[in-house]
Amino acid sequence: MDVELRHLRAFLMVARHLSFTRAAEQLFVTQPALTRTIKQLEDLLEVRLLDRDTRRVGLTEAGERFFEQAQSAVGAVDRAVSSVRTPTPLQLAFTWLLPTPWAQDAIAEYERLGEGSVALVRTDEPIAALLRGDVDVAVLREPRDVPDRVRVLPLLHEERVLICSVRSGIEEDEPVPWSGLRNHPFVFNAVSGTVGPWSWPDGDGPTTFVETANYDEWLESIAAGRGVGVVSALAAQRTIHPAIRFVPLVDSPPSSVSIAFVPGDRDPVKRRFVEAATAAALTTTER
Known part of the structure; x- marks a missing residue:
């Protein structure tokens, strides 16, 4: 058996991440299968490319030299394939x-x-x-x-912020503790939201929930004063709505x-x- 492209791709992925577990995830293969592929490559080359034990993975001196050449070889193949193929987005x-x-x-x-x-x-x-x-x-x-x-x-992970109506009485310069959410009706997006009744085990959260079915319904329900919500801090940077405000949250779990x-x-x-x-x-x- 000769060295194949799959051997090189497997080695490069392990060498980049210095982890068989992470490399296997990236290659969509099981860790035992990846280990066998690396062993095949080392047997074919009759040289040890990786030092590995139960705690760490590292490149041998030969592995470091081989990494540069393997990277060039795989890159050349990829460029050759791309030159004659019309890729689908x-x-x-x-x-x-x-x-x-x-x-x-x-x-x-x-x-x-x-x-x-x-x-x-x-x-x-x-x-x-x-x-x-x-x-x-x-x-x-x-x-x-x-x-x-x-x-x-x-x-x-992303940080979270509180989102509320400008008429809610919540000031935007007064951070709200995560535990303080139980004092307000809570509006959640049941389809694609990240915070809802499931976020508080044993009922340790808001006593009133208002369910919506998508982002726009969720946003407009909050603007209409139906309750407060929680969202990625990114929304505060990219959402402009005259009837809502964003307030910092204290001790909120990251998203x-x-x-x-x-x-x-x-x-x-x-x-x-x-x-x-x-x-x-x-x-x-x-x-």
Whole structure:
């Protein structure tokens, strides 16, 4: 058996992350399968490329030299394939307000890799869109009830703020404690919201909930004074509405942002976007 492209891709992913677990997630394979692929490569080359024990993974001296050459070889193959192929845009689903600057960085990095463009698809039900095959990847906030066949990779966290009507009597310069939410009717988006009755176990939260079915209904219900809500701090930067205000929250749990996909069709394309998304998330976290 000769060295194959899959051997090189597997080695490069482990070398970049210095983790078999993380690399396996990115490649959509099991960790044992990835370990076997790396061992095959080392046996073919008759050299040890990685030092690994139960706690850490590192490159050997030979592995460091091989990394540079393998990276060039895989890059050359990818460029050759891209030169004769008309790529189909990756369909990226989102419910509302893509995280900034992560989304812009991830899309730019994906397109820089030469896989093609990214088409943005707004939907209230991203999981259903994934299962139907309408989209390739979906951005999720605080995902719930995700089927086993959908893979979810956490990327980053966002802070939350209180959103209320300007007539609510809540001052925007007076932070509200998370526990203080029980003193107000609470408006939640049952379809794509991140905070709702499920956020408080054993009824330890607001006593009155107002259910809405999408982002616009949720926003206008709050503007109409039906109650308060909680949303990513990003909304305070990008939502302009004369009848609402945003107020800092104290001790609120952060909101997780993940990407999800269904392994199968177009796996190489999805893998490239996962790589770009992960790199962008690391940059966002470091800022």
